Amino acid sequence: MTDPHLPAVIDERRQLINLAYRLLGSLSEAEDVVQETYVRWYALSERQQREVAAPGAWLTTVAGRICLDLLGSARARRERYVGEWIPEPVPDRSDWLGGPAAGDPADRVTLDESISMAFLVVLDSMTPAERVAFVLHDVFRYSFAEVADIVGRTPAACRQLASSARRRIDTSRSPSGAVRTEVVRDFKRAWETKDIEALIGLLDPTVIATADGGGLALSFLDPIHGGEQVAQAWMEISTHGPAVTLLERTVNGQPGLVALIDGAIVSVYAFDIAADRITRIWVIRNPEKLRPWTAG
Template structure:
């Protein structure tokens, strides 16, 4: 991943440089929610800035709202990426899970590039980046996803959304409405964060103890577990369904003394990270409702774990 340039190619001082670079955090937040990938979001922002500075100084000065211009360009690039991503993900080996986000204390400075090490450039962790939310976004068409994220998450009016998506405001309203129904139909009553953390902690302890009955007791009867290895590491090609099957799967893969599991925040919610010989090998996100785990997403693809630190403990 290369760092995007924020300097004009002609070497001249850009009087709007501070305004333009100040949009970076918002653009990354926007692109990550649309794409579910930090690397792809960074690429989108880099390309957006490249197009800004490819214009002549006169053209840049004629832009009434640099922030609006950057958003429009980034949104259109995201739409193109999503369209191509649907084809790429059909060829993806195994299950595809959005890239997990670490908390600030977990972030590996300089792993992606120097700019992402700056706290101002980190992605804001809220409900709209929860793993369950991102997984629902993956079921939408590219146009639905872009319209929904722009309007419902970032509050852009449909007139501006239409200019980005290339459809009428009325059509964009319908797209967002369809997307909203998908989100609402998948949403379960959210457990308080403290209660979620307790469930995740109990799951960790039962996993380490290989206590199958305790694991079953923490899982919803119809729970599913999905692993994303990306073809680079071994992962189940299909979801595991049912509490007992999931419990036996995890219990069989406990490695006392070698696999260190610790609690952490994943996309702003309680999760787990596993270290093998000091290196992060998997990150686990959970969907918890009524005190039971409904879904587990295990990301093992090392390409998606680059932002995570090595185990800081000796």
């Protein structure tokens, strides 16, 4: 018998990927969550499926609860991770080199401010309940009554969780897209020309650079603090590392860079910028996190 809910259920896939990616910061885990959500849907009997008044809400509730469970165990998994953990970067669809892999979940992630690397990093500092409550309510506009059903707390408690999370998000100093593009372009030019003074001028004195190699690619394990220290590190990379080609690309909806060696992407660079200075640099080198960029 054909599932009468099939069109509605399939149509929810993009929404579920978007939700799970923002909650977990991992495309591969988001895809796993969505697959498990559909497994649970089709484990229902036909009668049980017919009793579901709103399949989309049912799927979102299940996916949200799975994400909540995964977030609860994330700390133990991060303790086994080699070096710093950074969310998986997502390319703009038009920026794929060679085109996306068939069925790649990145093809279904909507790019907006709520997946900027800075935003995802702040989300990662929240408790699992804060993160779920905030993303569901503030990003996806679910009511606190609906959030409560997913988180397993009262609507009032979910309102407090979202409020606590909201205080950590600061977009007051966020510059325009044009300013971001120009700063990243100037950073690229200074790096390519080995102009350390220009680099220092583009970096906030309190800038932090963090790299994620996951033990699978060479990278600095500890974050680098300070404009002069970060500039010096980039000069070392430029002088003593292999020759790279730098390209401007959209990374999580923001101007960023990718580095290629012999035509293959080996690093993705995301930036946070306040006024006209770079305050954070995230370097993703773990090849498992570069899958959407290297598939083709």
